[in-house]
Amino acid sequence: xxxLLELDDVSVTFNTPKGPVYAVNNVNLSVERGxxxxxxxxxxxxxxxxxxxxxxxxxxxxxxxGSVTYDGLDVFDLxxxxxxxxxxxxxxxxxxxxxxxxxxxxxxxxxxxxxxxxHDGLSSSAADDKALxxxxxxxxxxxxxxxxxxxxxxxxGMRQRVVIAMALANDPSLLIADEPTTALDVTVQRDILDLxxxxxxxxxxxxxxxxxxxxxxxDRTDEIAVMYxxxxxxxxxxxxxxxxTAHPYTEALQRxxxxxxxxxxxxLTPIEGSPPDLSIKPTGCPFAPRCGYATPECSxxxxxxxxxxxxxxxxxxxxxxxxxxxxxxxxxx
Amino acid sequence: xxxxxxxxxxxxxxxxxxxxxALSPPDESPIPEAKSVARRLGLGFWLSVGWLALVVLLxxxxxxxxxxxxxxxxxxxxxxxxxxxxxxxxxxxxxDSPEPGLWFGSDNTGRxxxxxxxxxxxxxLLVGFVAIVIGFVVGGTLGIIAGYFRGWFDxxxxxxxxxxxxxxxxxxxxxxxxxxxxxxxxxxxxxGILAIAPVGRLARAQTLVFAERDFVMAAxxxxxxxxxxxxxxxxxxxxxxxxxxxxxxxxxxxxxxxTLAFLGISTADGxxxxxxxxxxxSRREHLEAGPHAALFPIGVTFLTVLALNFAGxxxxxxxxxxxxxx
Amino acid sequence: xxILKRLAQMxxxxxxxxxxxxxxxxxxxxxxxxxxxxxxxxxxxDLTEDQRADLIEARETYYLDDPFLVRxxxxxxxxxxxxxxxxxxNDIKVSTELANRLPVTVFLMVYAQIIAVVISIPWAVFAAxxxxxxxxxxxxxxxxxxLGIPVFALVVLLxxxxxxRFQIFPLRFDDTxxxxxxxxxxxxxxxxxxxxxxxxxRLLRTDLISxxxxxxxxxxxxxxxxxxxxxxxxALRPSxxxxxxxxxxxxxxxxxxxxxxxxxxxxxxxxxAVIEAIIRDDFPVVLAIVVIVSVIFVVINVLVDILYTYxxxxxxxxx
Numbered sequence: 001x002x003x004l005l006e007l008d009d010v011s012v013t014f015n016t017p018k019g020p021v022y023a024v025n026n027v028n029l030s031v032e033r034g035x036x037x038x039x040x041x042x043x044x045x046x047x048x049x050x051x052x053x054x055x056x057x058x059x060x061x062x063x064x065x066g067s068v069t070y071d072g073l074d075v076f077d078l079x080x081x082x083x084x085x086x087x088x089x090x091x092x093x094x095x096x097x098x099x100x101x102x103x104x105x106x107x108x109x110x111x112x113x114x115x116x117x118x119h120d121g122l123s124s125s126a127a128d129d130k131a132l133x134x135x136x137x138x139x140x141x142x143x144x145x146x147x148x149x150x151x152x153x154x155x156x157g158m159r160q161r162v163v164i165a166m167a168l169a170n171d172p173s174l175l176i177a178d179e180p181t182t183a184l185d186v187t188v189q190r191d192i193l194d195l196x197x198x199x200x201x202x203x204x205x206x207x208x209x210x211x212x213x214x215x216x217x218x219d220r221t222d223e224i225a226v227m228y229x230x231x232x233x234x235x236x237x238x239x240x241x242x243x244x245t246a247h248p249y250t251e252a253l254q255r256x257x258x259x260x261x262x263x264x265x266x267x268l269t270p271i272e273g274s275p276p277d278l279s280i281k282p283t284g285c286p287f288a289p290r291c292g293y294a295t296p297e298c299s300x301x302x303x304x305x306x307x308x309x310x311x312x313x314x315x316x317x318x319x320x321x322x323x324x325x326x327x328x329x330x331x332x333x
Numbered sequence: 334x335x336x337x338x339x340x341x342x343x344x345x346x347x348x349x350x351x352x353x354x355a356l357s358p359p360d361e362s363p364i365p366e367a368k369s370v371a372r373r374l375g376l377g378f379w380l381s382v383g384w385l386a387l388v389v390l391l392x393x394x395x396x397x398x399x400x401x402x403x404x405x406x407x408x409x410x411x412x413x414x415x416x417x418x419x420x421x422x423x424x425x426x427x428x429d430s431p432e433p434g435l436w437f438g439s440d441n442t443g444r445x446x447x448x449x450x451x452x453x454x455x456x457x458l459l460v461g462f463v464a465i466v467i468g469f470v471v472g473g474t475l476g477i478i479a480g481y482f483r484g485w486f487d488x489x490x491x492x493x494x495x496x497x498x499x500x501x502x503x504x505x506x507x508x509x510x511x512x513x514x515x516x517x518x519x520x521x522x523x524x525g526i527l528a529i530a531p532v533g534r535l536a537r538a539q540t541l542v543f544a545e546r547d548f549v550m551a552a553x554x555x556x557x558x559x560x561x562x563x564x565x566x567x568x569x570x571x572x573x574x575x576x577x578x579x580x581x582x583x584x585x586x587x588x589x590x591x592t593l594a595f596l597g598i599s600t601a602d603g604x605x606x607x608x609x610x611x612x613x614x615s616r617r618e619h620l621e622a623g624p625h626a627a628l629f630p631i632g633v634t635f636l637t638v639l640a641l642n643f644a645g646x647x648x649x650x651x652x653x654x655x656x657x658x659x
Numbered sequence: 660x661x662i663l664k665r666l667a668q669m670x671x672x673x674x675x676x677x678x679x680x681x682x683x684x685x686x687x688x689x690x691x692x693x694x695x696x697x698x699x700x701x702x703x704x705d706l707t708e709d710q711r712a713d714l715i716e717a718r719e720t721y722y723l724d725d726p727f728l729v730r731x732x733x734x735x736x737x738x739x740x741x742x743x744x745x746x747x748x749n750d751i752k753v754s755t756e757l758a759n760r761l762p763v764t765v766f767l768m769v770y771a772q773i774i775a776v777v778i779s780i781p782w783a784v785f786a787a788x789x790x791x792x793x794x795x796x797x798x799x800x801x802x803x804x805x806l807g808i809p810v811f812a813l814v815v816l817l818x819x820x821x822x823x824r825f826q827i828f829p830l831r832f833d834d835t836x837x838x839x840x841x842x843x844x845x846x847x848x849x850x851x852x853x854x855x856x857x858x859x860x861r862l863l864r865t866d867l868i869s870x871x872x873x874x875x876x877x878x879x880x881x882x883x884x885x886x887x888x889x890x891x892x893x894a895l896r897p898s899x900x901x902x903x904x905x906x907x908x909x910x911x912x913x914x915x916x917x918x919x920x921x922x923x924x925x926x927x928x929x930x931x932a933v934i935e936a937i938i939r940d941d942f943p944v945v946l947a948i949v950v951i952v953s954v955i956f957v958v959i960n961v962l963v964d965i966l967y968t969y970x971x972x973x974x975x976x977x978x
Binding site: 492495496499500501502503504505507508509511512513584588591592595596597598607610611614615617620621624627628631634635638639642643 | 672675676679680683684687688693803804806807808809810811812815816818819822823824830910911912914915918919922923933934937938942945946949952953956957960
């Protein structure tokens, strides 16, 4: 069966007054029904832009290449009746900052119910009932009171719960969560992530979790895609990514996660240098300038995406892979 | 002690800053800088300035190519580049269409519309200019002093500005001109009074911003006299960005005078654009027979106000951008 | 609490405005001359019986025998109780004159505001939804041009086009019924509305463009709401605040504009009354109108301020 969502060779270029910015380049991704995919990368890696492409939220200055299919349908060319009730119904999205995700001059109830009324044609009272259920589902204290309140009267954690409830309003099959906890207090981050996990399991919903923190996706996703400089560096099942890391960038990301099993005094290693300038078309691997294993070849030839030998799910794009892929390469050489 | 040391460090920083400014590298010489500002202002700005220059030039030079009273009528073969005297009636027929020598046609009493428009511009422009000078001198001074010294003076001045702004502008102008009289001077004064509060408020706000800047702080710490700080440091920094406001304000003053003239309550010392438009545009028969007599001065007023607005707007944008670059 | 504070400020401003106007009449020149004209200084022997009675009445009405501050207090007391004095030129009570004329002016101004809002909001939404594209850029040019035409030029232009040349609208103000009143006031109201439309369009467009960058707009679009819904239900209301702020200030310009419009189209409103009074040197009437119109202006601005706090739930009333 075809995957629920599939991105094939997707590229996004922004045409700015200062010239083109190559934000996403030839990205392939897919999510199966009921599964969770984590997309990991620093800011500027193109992970958010990729998901905005899926959601049709890019500005007019963007040129999009490649294709996005949902359930076998071309997302950019949906039949008109389907297009009207696609976003919010089939695919919903949660954004990074709950402080700005809610309309400041509309009551919570209005923001929760408008999608139900528009897409499902629910009456006001039916929509209100469902909204109340959703608020209970996301475990907001005193949901009746919240319905009548304005966003500024709620804490950040509560707002993100409202945003999640809003995304669930029309029972989507795929939920995209773009750094849903980055803007929140550390103490509530875990609660929100656990809530998302639980909702996903209960509703058999597919989920894409975007994050800059490899630690966040470690125990929560089935597959992981690592992006850098608008390109896919490595994609595999979560187990493979951690057990048999192929890409040096993934390796570097792992070294920067704090781990409970680490001995006291172990230093976390930050990645030196800064993300690449996306307005320059790279001639080689975008990570080369910051990579400890880089050779002259790395800055002259863009590495192809290739499978790790012996795996059908694990791909990487690197001239000098680590792990089993690296071992195989050395044997061949 | 610690405070003193910090103050000393600040002065050091400021002086090195000044030093590096004085010795700016040759590639930042003012000539390419000026060129880029000129380009940044855009074509529309220079078209506006060109139009304004033309209007001002014609107003200034009008006496050179205007004939004496009665001369135009006595002299049918006069050069097409001379103007009939604006008060001369029957230099042509009633509401004659435009033709060479009578470029804007004639009005209902046979006066030369172009001559009226050019001579009217002398009053419109001068009233606007005098009003804005009064507004800037009085409002600017009050605003800078209030913003710099704060305290009770600031409270009083700010309240005064609030009161002035609490009158609808035209109503205030009517009140003042009714009491003071409708001479050229008093009309200018009353329009100048209208400009005091908006100019003063902006000057006060700008002063508040600059009084906190390092170079003013440094001058204070170095023990400069208040008068010196106000004149040398604040005045140039506050007034230059306000030049944009001067253009916009002049547009407003010209419209305000035009409005009073249109209502028949402006200066009796001559015919400005507003009065000319009223005289040619208030009767249906005249508009029917020869709309040009009203439409030409309307067009000129419109273009002049538009040019002032546009040039002022562009200046403000460019100055704002420069503010951000600091 | 906030409202009380605002009302107290308003009272102070009203007091200052009336004081300034009254002081202008009393201190610039001789008050009796300001009120009555030349007969105030003429030799009493040359005056008629009526004129001598006027002299006595004027001294009483404006309390000219009292010290200045007492004079102001008593005059203000009269104004508050609705006694605005009478015209010494045509024997009309100012309060009667106002009662007859104010409604027409208010009607005209409300009419103009409605036209301005009805046109500017959809226009701004349309332009903002196509920001920086051709339609938006050209509509910015059009609205800039609309701001450059003074009302006195606009009335002549519109009168010439729609009344003289194409004869669509009637020549004179027609007050027989509501329909004819609306029809005959259409061109005058449009003349007043055009600068308002331009101001509102420009402000609302700018605010809408920045609101459309907000996250909650992306959220609404991700919910699959229609473009119309996103623009009108989500983006519009949080963008209305600057427009509302100038609503009060614009009322001042509107008052000025309606004087021009009423004078030109011969509409018997308060603006025409003030010009008529000026022309016959009837200062008490001018003073009364100036004071009343200014007070209305101040009150509108305060009301807008209070309304503002209700429209934006983030602004707390007790702040």
